[in-house]
Amino acid sequence: MKIGFIGCGNMASAMISGMLKKGLYKKDEIIVSNLTEEGSKRSREKLGVVTTLDNHEVVKNTKLVFLAVKPQFYEEVLNEVKDELTPEHTVVGIAPGKTLAWLEEKCGQPLKVVRMMPNTPAQVGEGMTGVCANEKVSAEELAQICEITDSFGRTEVVPERLMDAVSAVSGCSPAYVFMFIEAMADAAVAQGMPRKQAYQFAAQALLGSAKMVLETGMHPGELKDMVCSPAGSTIEGVRILEQNGFRSAVFEALNGAAEKGKKM
Ligand SMILES: NC(=O)C1=CN([C@@H]2O[C@H](COP(=O)(O)OP(=O)(O)OC[C@H]3O[C@@H](n4cnc5c(N)ncnc54)[C@H](O)[C@@H]3O)[C@@H](O)[C@H]2O)C=CC1
Ligand SMILES: O=C(O)[C@@H]1CCC=N1
Incomplete structure (x- = not known):
């Protein structure tokens, strides 16, 4: 064996x-x-x-x-x-x-x-x-x-000192990503899309976006800006995410996961 x-x-x-x-x-x-x-x-x-x-x-x-x-x-x-x-x-x-x-x-x-x-x-x-x-x-x-x-x-x-960061950013993060996919799909369902189709749209959007980060080497902010048309629909969603502390929530969640991991 x-x-x-x-x-x-x-x-x-x-x-x-x-x-x-x-x-x-x-x-x-x-x-x-x-x-x-x-x-x-x-x-x-x-x-x-x-x-x-x-x-x-x-x-x-x-x-x-x-x-x-x-x-x-x-x-x-x-x-x-x-x-x-x-x-x-x-x-x-x-x-x-x-x-x-x-x-x-x-x-x-x-x-x-x-x-x-x-x-x-x-x-x-x-x-x-x-x-x-x-x-x-x-x-x-x-x-x-x-x-x-x-x-x-x-x-x-x-280096071993980074293992708690690794734990948060890739070990735990799939759970948060699945929550994000679920939430996106819920919104699409609310707009009338069948649920199965909604998961496919949400997951493929996430997969494609992740691939763009990995394959283009471009800054995620620049990639975000490419989606946001002036006075468009995306920037309205960005405003609402910022208003609801989206980045801070993600930051705190990963920080919490890393800190918890250190004590386990
Ligand atoms: N689930 C995840 O996404 C990740 C988990 N990990 C780590 O992987 C390890 C396993 O986690 P999971 O697979 O999620 O847990 P799990 O609960 O799904 O699997 C653990 C397995 O070990 C078995 N087990 C318990 N005591 C045993 C014993 N004395 N002898 C033999 N088998 C025994 C259980 O029956 C169970 O099947 C944990 O240390 C976790 O921190 C690391 C990265 C990601
Ligand atoms: O939740 C946990 O503690 C494990 C470690 C990383 C993902 N799952």
Whole structure:
């Protein structure tokens, strides 16, 4: 087995779906553990990977172990498996607030440790992942990790001090983007558009706008100005968004998410 996940919920499933779609691993090269047989069944049906109810099996069968449980279970899981970890293992944490130093300490021995913050768009190959590693991870090993995260989207290696920002701006932000899409679609429905069509219009507008930022390299403000005709309808919407504290609400939400992440 080439890669293992302890816990296989939303985030692990999204990453594995992305990896499989890209053909980076075969299904029988991925092992995941779940807490319940129901979870294992879900992983087998949805992903087709090897499943176990025993976290030890993950550590015994692979040298690359992702910790994909909720942050509050990290310590319990590491306590459970730490005696089977060897210097050949690389432990990958994906939770906010679980620093490289914390992970190293809880592994109970000097190990290769990677910290990353992926996001659920990994499921469709459009993830954004920030990655950092401790000094035991060689440049070649880090490149291999980035090959994995690149298989489900884009990757940036960042200094660890930026991981809370990464967590907010790309780890959490899909939730806010989905809320934005939902709100835009609600407005279109209010104007008479069928709901399904409204989601397509809203989502495609967002996808296209994001692509323009990434592909043109232009300042988002300039791209916004290109949409706003003088005395037009868009600038009226901009005025109403500003009046309702749109930018400030986004700013505060991401700041709150980053600050919360630091404490987790
Ligand atoms: N959902 C997201 O958008 C993102 C989540 N993350 C991080 O990913 C990690 C997992 O989050 P989600 O997938 O959202 O949570 P989740 O709740 O969907 O999945 C966690 C899975 O772990 C299983 N589990 C719990 N205790 C276990 C144990 N002792 N042994 C084996 N399996 C166990 C649960 O049954 C569940 O299936 C968290 O640390 C989270 O902070 C990071 C980036 C984005
Ligand atoms: O809500 C959370 O804590 C996780 C981390 C980033 C996205 N979901």
